[in-house]
Amino acid sequence: MTHDKHEDRAAPLRVAGRPVAARLRARCPRLTRHVVDRLLAELPVYAELPQEEIAGDVADIVQHSLRQFADILERRRPVRPDELDRQRDSAALRAEEGVPLDAILTAYQIGTAMGWEDIAAGARPSDLADLQEALAYLMDFQRRLTSAVSGSYLEVRQILDSQEHGGRHALMAALLAGEPLDRIAARTGLRPAARYAVLTLAFAPRRAETGSGQRARVAARRRIRRVRTVLDRFADEPALTTLDGSGGTALLPFAAAPPWAVLRGLIAEAAEASGARVTAAAEIAEPAGIPDAVTQSSEVLDVVRRTGRPPGLYRLADVLLDYQLSRPSGALAELAALLEPLDRKPALLRTLECHLANGLDRRRTGTALHIHPNTVTYRVRRICELTGLDPARPADLQLINAALVARRAR
Structure with missing residues (x-):
């Protein structure tokens, strides 16, 4: 009685005289590059993804799936449900x-x-039995993978949709509209917190988020997701947010107001998680004051943004003078006019601000402007001659600062 290799589960499947699993595993890196190149060429949505997403x-996931199929062929058994967790996680991110x-799904079909x-390249007629068995494993793998x-994709979408339109x-x-608390509870089924940290956030744009294509939308969604994750971990319960790629509003519920240093640390953590600079302003308020x-x-x-301050968290106390002088008043135009003689002398205006x-x-001013200290002295003298204001006089210094704020406000 002869012993056929297909009756021996220990014998490897072979095509063109080579073990299929070992050959596929060895060719995974090169094959992965070819699959990714084809995805970019044939699927516009993938071509618009950020480069870090494609290379990451x-x-x-392409290489993992190819290696996983090589393992299936080597063990000659179907993939188990728990072995597809990485594909599920990837689908959830998408x-x-x-x-x-x-x-x-088209991307997985292309890869398959x-x-x-x-696998079938160079196959000979004598390889038919092994090819048929390999194809059966491939069809089963694709079916389980698609499922x-x-x-995973539909589960995440359902959660996101319910959150977006839910309570x-x-x-x-309701909080942003200032509705009474009893009406809010009756309409939403949710009771507001005792107080909220009210945040207004601005995200510095990144190159991957410029434009209006799929790449920009994906990069913006990734940033929003990462910032929300940080905010949700920080508060007593999930934060209430309305965010887009440029920033937005967040309400962080608290039983007791958090220390200001803790809130500053939160913004720093959000900036690190999102990979970009975050500038924010905050106030602590009860529901009625939101x-x-x-x-x-x-x-x-x-x-903060108009005065060129660095990223971080700010409150009214940090910008009191600028805030007050930027409010509309009859004095604003006259304050700004104090420095009009410098409008045609941009080098002098830059020197004044830097000084x-x-x-x-x-x-220090000379070092910052890459000029000699004597040049700084000369320029300050010219500023005094043109404006009648001397930064060395305390009363004039206050007027100069106020005039600069008024110019920025206008």
Whole structure:
């Protein structure tokens, strides 16, 4: 009685005289690059993803799936449900980023087809039995993969959709509108917290987020997701947020107001998680005071950005003078006009601003502007001649600072 190799589960499947699993595993890196190149060429949604996403998660999941199929062929058994967790996690990320499900499934089909073409290359008639068995494993793998990926994707989308249109969204809308607490509880089924940290945030744009294509949308969604994760971990319960790629509003519920240093640390953590600079303004308010707190924090953030302050967290006390001088009044135009003689002398205006920023130290000003300290002295003298204001006189220094703020406000 003869002993056929197909009756021996220990014997490897072979095509063209070579073990299929070992050959596929060895060719995984090169095959992964070919699959990714084809995804970029044939699926516009993948071509618009950020490069870090393509080189990272997308390439990783392609290679993982190819190696996983090599393991299936080597062990000659179907994949188990728990062995598809990485594909489920990847599908969940794509769902959060808004990548269509049909594009994800098409990507897996492309990878499967290219893997099979590589396996079957150079096959001979004597390889038919092994090819048929390998194909059966491939079809089973694709079926289980499609089911796992689709299930994970749809589950995440359902959660996201319910959150967007659920009670928490209604709660935030009611708080921002200043509705009475009893009406909010009756309409949303949720009771507001005792007080909130009201944050107005601005995200510095990154190159991957410029434009209006899929790449920009995915990068913006990734940033929003990371910032929300930080905010949710920080508060006593999930934060209420309305965020887009440029920033937005967040209400952090607390039983007791958090220390200001802790809130500053939160913004630093959000910036680190999102990979970009975050500037924010905050006020602590009870539910009834949230509309006014949002207005004031937005105005504070506007002052912070117009005055060129660095990223971080600010409150009204940090920008009191700039905030007050930027309010509309009859004095604003006259204050700004004090420095009009410098409008045609941009070098003098830059020197004045830099000199004030460096505490009127001519050596530090010279270093910052890459000029000799004597040149700083000459320029300050010309500023005095043109404006009649001398930064060395305390009364004039106050007027100069006020005039600069007024110019920025206008």
